[in-house]
Amino acid sequence: MNEEQVVKLLQHYRHDLMNHLQLIQGYLSMGKLEKVESKVQSCFNHYENERKLMSLNAPSLSIWLIEFNSRYEYLRLEYNIHVQNRNLSQIDVILKNHLENIISCIVEESDGTELIEILLQLNEAEENNNANVFLRIKTKAHKEEIKRKLKSMNWEYEQNISENNEGIACQFLIP
Secondary structure (H helix, E strand, C coil): CCHHHHHHHHHHHHHHHHHHHHHHHHHHHCCCHHHHHHHHHHHHHHHHHHHHHHCCCCHHHHHHHHHHHHHCCCEEEEEEEECCCCCCCCCHHHHHHHHHHHHHHHHHHCCCCCCEEEEEEEECCCCCCCEEEEEEEECCCCHHHHHHHHHHCCCCCCEEEEECCCEEEEEEEEC
């Protein structure tokens, strides 16, 4: 990542933080303390999740996740880290590249008319330095096409792709 990319990432990060603070300020000025409390708790949860992400020693994955929403106009990604005290440095680039391939499938099959929400969960796995990855892809208009594209991907790892009312669920383990 060069200096210009770092500055751009920091600008986006600052912009998001300012948006959160402006919402909190707006709720305060209207006396909506329940909304303020909810938004502050949401911010705490976000930054706690980000702290967990940073502690994985996976810089490629971390940067990719942090800048994701500024990269894609019609995709929104939220991530939850349920991994503690793990060093994923050995699978960092592999995991990021695999997620990029999945996102490429989604982008290729969507036409940009629907906001597609993606939830990424990184969970504890039985063996050390493994990543148990779960993706929930919330889409209605492009569900069949995305599911078909994901199933045709050249998966190096065992995976499970299923469909539900909200979209597609995809789970895999990277050893």
